Amino acid sequence: MVAAVKxxxxxxxxxxxxxLAELALPEIEKRTGVKFNYVPVLLGGVYKAxxxxxxxxxxxxxxxxxxxxALETTRFLRRHNITKFTPNPFFPVNTLSLMRGVVAAEFEGLFESYFRAAYHHMWVEPKKMDDPQVFREAFLSSGLDIDRIIARAQQDDVKKKLIxxxxxxxxxxxxxxxxxxxGDEIYFGKDSLRDVEEEILAQLASARRKTA
Incomplete structure (x- = not known):
């Protein structure tokens, strides 16, 4: 992977x-050679701020x-050949526990398995993931040591990192x-992915010129 562009x-x-956007990222990574850094944020906190x-x-x-x-979403699904998506009937879901959980999972070296399970139970086989019992049973069904993650998520360093x-x-x-x-260029929304990829390529080209 190319390290010149963050x-x-x-x-x-x-x-x-x-x-939906995340499902399209692997193809961008393949085409550009640049890997995305996944950064968990609390959307409720972003909205409030x-x-x-x-x-x-x-x-x-x-x-x-x-x-x-809805039409825009249908077009996106078709463009990226996405077949595993089910609107969550409990939307919007309070995601505080989910997001603290993913930070805790990252600290514990379990990010990938937690990340995939969380998205599965939110948008493939959707559940009311702000219900503590539903939350725990969902992750157990995915084979995670969720009690370990739940305990870790209560630690101050996890809460601080998410904030x-x-x-x-x-x-x-x-x-x-x-x-x-x-880099420092910001893009919002799943439909900005083409622009994101173009900017990655532009910054790569710039980096190569500087080192040539």
């Missing part, structure tokens, strides 16, 4: 668009916009999820 994917499991709101709230009562949003990630994201210009950074 690329970040800021995510919260509560965002369906972040889930910026005065933003969930699409579940912002689209409510607006004529035509929810329908267009720091969220605060730093807002300071850099974030207002929602998914947000991407290519």
């Amino acid at each position: 690329v970040e994917f800021h995510f919260d499991f509560g965002s369906p668009n972040a889930y 910026t005065g933003n709101m969930s699409p579940a709230d912002s689209l409510r009562g607006i004529k035509n916009k929810p329908e267009y949003n 720091e990630n969220t605060t730093r994201a807002v300071e850099r210009g974030s207002f929602g999820s998914p947000t991407f950074f290519v």
Whole structure:
């Protein structure tokens, strides 16, 4: 992987668009040779800090916009050959436990398995993941030592890390999820992925010229 360009994917499991965008990242990584750094943020904290709101709230009562949003999602699914996506009937879900959990899992060397399980139980076989019992049983069914992660998630360093990630994201210009950074360039939304890839390639070319 090329290390000259730093690329970040800021995510919260509560965002369906972040889930969908993440499914397209491996192909971008293959084409560019640059690996995304996954940065967990608390979307509720981002919203509070910026005065933003969930699409579940912002689209409510607006004529035509929810329908267009659904059309846009259908087009994205088709473009990226995504077949595993089910809208969560409990949306919006409070993701505080999920996001503390992923930070704890990262500290414990279990990031990948936790990350995949969390997205599976949010957007493939969706569940009410802010219910503690549902949360625990879901991760157990995925083979994780979730009691270890739950205990770790209560530690101050985990809570501090999530707050720091969220605060730093807002300071850099974030207002929602998914947000991407290519170096210091910010991009928002799953439909910005083409621009993200173009910027990665542009920064790679610039880096190569400087070292030539």
